[in-house]
Amino acid sequence: MKKWLLTLIIFPLFLMGCDPDVKPGFSQKQLHGHWILTKIDGKDVSISEPRSVPSMAIDSDLKVAGFSGCNRFFGQVELAKGYKLRVVAMGATKMACIQEDEAHVEKVMTKSLQKWNNVALENQILTLTSELHILTFLPTDHSPEEDSEQQ
Numbered sequence: 001m002k003k004w005l006l007t008l009i010i011f012p013l014f015l016m017g018c019d020p021d022v023k024p025g026f027s028q029k030q031l032h033g034h035w036i037l038t039k040i041d042g043k044d045v046s047i048s049e050p051r052s053v054p055s056m057a058i059d060s061d062l063k064v065a066g067f068s069g070c071n072r073f074f075g076q077v078e079l080a081k082g083y084k085l086r087v088v089a090m091g092a093t094k095m096a097c098i099q100e101d102e103a104h105v106e107k108v109m110t111k112s113l114q115k116w117n118n119v120a121l122e123n124q125i126l127t128l129t130s131e132l133h134i135l136t137f138l139p140t141d142h143s144p145e146e147d148s149e150q151q
């Protein structure tokens with residue numbers, strides 16, 4: 001009898017110590033909207049000239065269009081396994097990238113988007129992690145002051 005009582009007391013304590021399973025993923029609707037690239041591999045994106053900010057817009061049909069530093073791009077978002085994303089059938093304009101910083105952002109963004117990315121969408125921060133880079137996006141209606149208030 002004591003063994004059963006002890007088991008009934010100890011077993012729930014083990015369960016309370018376990019973290020709940022965090023299921024990766026997002027709903028397709030959460031991706032809709034205009035996203036601004038704010039970080040590459042944890043470093044702030046900076047463009048030396050006052051130009052358009054690297055960004056992308058995803059519509060309800062998962063069509064994507066955006067600006068990657070020098071050129072405009074477009075394509076189709078493909079989703080897999082509930083937490084993977086890539087852009088297929090990507091096309092782009094062919095403007096010359098004169099500034100080195102723009103060329104770097106352009107190359108990283110377009111190559112990374114075409115690879116499979118693990119997606120994390122938390123606190124209005126969209127993070128795409130591929131085998132190449134980590135891209136961090138904020139929605140256009142999100143302000144950096146919101147981040148500092150939450151910390």
